[in-house]
Amino acid sequence: MKIRGKTGAGDNLVDLFISDGRITEIRPADISQTSDIGDQDLRLAPGLIDIQLNGYDGVDFNDTNTSAEQLAEATMRLWRTGVTAFCPTVITESAEHITGCLSNLIRAADEFPEFQRAMLGIHLEGPFISSEDGPRGAHPRAHTRPPDWDQFQRWQETAEGQIRIITLSPEWPESAKFIERATDSRVIVAIGHTAATQMQITDAVRAGARLSTHLGNGSHAKIDRHPNYIWEQLAADELWASFIVDGHHLPSSVVKCFLRCKTTRRSILVTDAIAAAGRPAGQYRLGNIEVEVTPERRVCLPGTPYLAGSVLEMHEAVAKTVLYSDATLDEALEMASRNPAQMLDVDDRFGSLETGMQADLVLFRWNNGAKTLDVGTTMINGKVVFQNLW
Numbered sequence: 001m002k003i004r005g006k007t008g009a010g011d012n013l014v015d016l017f018i019s020d021g022r023i024t025e026i027r028p029a030d031i032s033q034t035s036d037i038g039d040q041d042l043r044l045a046p047g048l049i050d051i052q053l054n055g056y057d058g059v060d061f062n063d064t065n066t067s068a069e070q071l072a073e074a075t076m077r078l079w080r081t082g083v084t085a086f087c088p089t090v091i092t093e094s095a096e097h098i099t100g101c102l103s104n105l106i107r108a109a110d111e112f113p114e115f116q117r118a119m120l121g122i123h124l125e126g127p128f129i130s131s132e133d134g135p136r137g138a139h140p141r142a143h144t145r146p147p148d149w150d151q152f153q154r155w156q157e158t159a160e161g162q163i164r165i166i167t168l169s170p171e172w173p174e175s176a177k178f179i180e181r182a183t184d185s186r187v188i189v190a191i192g193h194t195a196a197t198q199m200q201i202t203d204a205v206r207a208g209a210r211l212s213t214h215l216g217n218g219s220h221a222k223i224d225r226h227p228n229y230i231w232e233q234l235a236a237d238e239l240w241a242s243f244i245v246d247g248h249h250l251p252s253s254v255v256k257c258f259l260r261c262k263t264t265r266r267s268i269l270v271t272d273a274i275a276a277a278g279r280p281a282g283q284y285r286l287g288n289i290e291v292e293v294t295p296e297r298r299v300c301l302p303g304t305p306y307l308a309g310s311v312l313e314m315h316e317a318v319a320k321t322v323l324y325s326d327a328t329l330d331e332a333l334e335m336a337s338r339n340p341a342q343m344l345d346v347d348d349r350f351g352s353l354e355t356g357m358q359a360d361l362v363l364f365r366w367n368n369g370a371k372t373l374d375v376g377t378t379m380i381n382g383k384v385v386f387q388n389l390w
């Protein structure tokens with residue numbers, strides 16, 4: 001099969017060949033010949049990867065009643081946003097509730113190959129986060145608690161070893177030991193929802209923390225100008241940083257500065273989307289938490305200024321990153337494909353257009369004036385799984 005589209009920093013028009021689900025060859029397009037899919041008006045990119053996703057289009061990953069069928073349906077609906085792989089995210093709740101959500105994900109992976117193929121590990125966001133108002137965001141205070149390795153191991157057992165990222169706050173005295181153990185077991189420790197001191201951030205990085213979860217959010221409304229936990233994480237080159245670029249979580253000037261500081265090589269775009277993503281404004285739930293989606297597409301806890309996830313879609317995050325920062329389209333795409341694949345250590349199969357890679361691809365229209373990205377075709381293993389009928 002031959003796919004044609006523009007790609008890379010140089011806008012090169014290429015023909016990409018696929019066989020047995022893999023990319024076998026990429027060469028300059030021969031426009032005297034036709035292609036099977038794509039043309040010179042479309043751009044070609046690797047399938048997008050979202051490492052923080054709480055739900056999509058009515059399906060809540062944090063509801064213990066969510067069925068395996070619903071999880072598979074959400075996976076298939078995500079194809080229209082160019083997302084071909086993701087880390088379903090389970091947030092702070094009681095131990096039983098978290099166990100229930102993890103079991104659901106594993107059951108879905110057992111029963112539905114689409115879901116198994118898409119899940120690049122589970123992201124457990126909490127419950128070992130700050131209990132302070134502001135840093136804990138929408139996470140219920142009653143269930144925030146200090147890191148507990150035995151409890152984590154029980155969850156990891158339920159998850160059949162699939163918990164790949166844990167977001168915690170290093171402000172708890174038990175944190176450094178926990179981070180070392182998690183890192184030794186190949187779990188990526190992320191700093192997030194934190195009120196940690198400068199020293200606690202430094203210690204967490206020394207213990208093995210590798211990511212800042214949605215840096216600039218899940219924090220106090222007012223903090224000391226310096227030092228503070230945001231500067232410390234921005235300055236720590238050992239840390240990747242994820243950002244929610246939806247126009248609500250971070251002002252455009254902050255997106256621009258954070259990306260320059262962290263560089264586009266160490267930045268990762270996430271949606272942090274909830275079940276309301278892909279749906280109209282109204283009242284929704286995130287697990288047991290009531291949330292409101294305003295007509296401006298802002299997701300908050302009713303009656304408070306606190307955000308509770310987003311309704312952002314990944315193709316939109318890429319476009320908004322180009323709009324707000326000086327990242328190029330190519331760099332923004334890398335922040336949503338190559339960078340998460342590298343952090344998750346799956347970059348030998350996913351995240352870039354190279355010979356030998358899995359043929360997970362997106363063909364899209366890019367409007368550089370309006371900075372909008374419309375997904376045209378999504379492919380997994382070289383098979384078309386979504387086609388936009390323009």
Ligand SMILES: [Zn+2]
Binds near residue numbers: 137214
């Ligand atoms: Zn969060």
